[in-house]
């Protein structure tokens with residue numbers, strides 16, 4: 001395996017929404033790779049204007065740079081300005097550097113993974129917070145929601161989860177991105193990593209096969225309650241804190257989101273070094289962005305009016321940070337997940 005292949009082998013462990021891995025690699029020369037990105041806005045309601053995919057592209061480029069530094073190489077990435085935003089291309093060039101600084105975050109690349117199950121409630125130490133703030137750099141501020149705010153956020157997430165579960169547009173995504181009956185998946189999110197207990201998982205696997213079942217279950221059997229308690233309310237309470245990565249200047253371009261993705265990944269890898277687990281909680285930010293742009297994302301009017309109400313609630317809690325936040329999640333110590341997403345093998349990601 002060449003040095004570049006060794007670096008790509010590690011870079012592919014970067015996180016992406018629903019494990020979509022929106023990237024392919026073209027090795028042009030010993031010191032040059034073109035990353036062919038894409039997004040999923042055509043079919044995924046969560047990928048609003050491709051922004052979450054662009055965060056993932058940033059995470060990939062950051063992971064690539066960290067893996068390169070671990071091999072004594074400096075990786076410099078530039079986006080081709082003429083490539084469309086929905087299919088961005090990045091030239092990554094590698095150069096040998098003599099006095100390269102050691103890269104401690106490299107040790108966390110493969111270990112970093114989402115933990116969606118309850119975490120410990122012990123508060124973060126000042127040193128942990130300081131390291132996480134340093135990880136995102138000067139362009140961003142990490143805002144913590146702890147103590148009583150934790151319950152406020154848990155309740156907000158519980159309400160947002162209802163939108164996710166009653167919107168037919170979201171159902172289509174969940175049906176396609178969850179790998180049922182599995183602990184590991186190269187292309188999807190295994191159901192065992194989602195955070196439901198085994199019985200509810202089995203029930204959901206059956207219900208989710210058809211929209212008519214989901215509707216019946218929701219209408220007559222309060223079907224959203226058990227999953228929302230298990231996936232949102234309990235984990236929302238059982239963590240050290242919720243947090244936002246807030247850009248000092250509002251992110252508006254693809255380059256802003258790619259840069260934000262790099263910061264997000266540095267924070268996530270730093271958390272991993274401290275044995276802290278992270279779960280992204282992007283739904284409130286994404287649905288609030290639809291509301292800000294006045295773009296109904298569901299054919300059901302009831303869902304749109306709920307989304308508008310919840311966006312108002314989010315604004316009450318975090319104020320103008322709702323506009324400048326590029327990432328939201330929860331964090332805490334706890335045990336490692338027993339299930340996780342894997343990745344497509346490198347051979348599948350290489351293109352000519």
Ligand SMILES: Cc1cc2nc3c(=O)[nH]c(=O)nc-3n(C[C@H](O)[C@H](O)[C@H](O)COP(=O)(O)O)c2cc1C
Nearest residue numbers: 015016017018019052055113114280281282283341
């Ligand atoms: C931009 C972005 C948004 C994400 N949003 C969510 C989310 O809202 N909820 C969640 O549970 N996981 C979310 N994830 C986590 C991905 O599902 C996860 O990274 C992916 O499935 C790969 O799994 P791994 O991180 O455990 O390797 C998000 C990840 C990224 C990069």
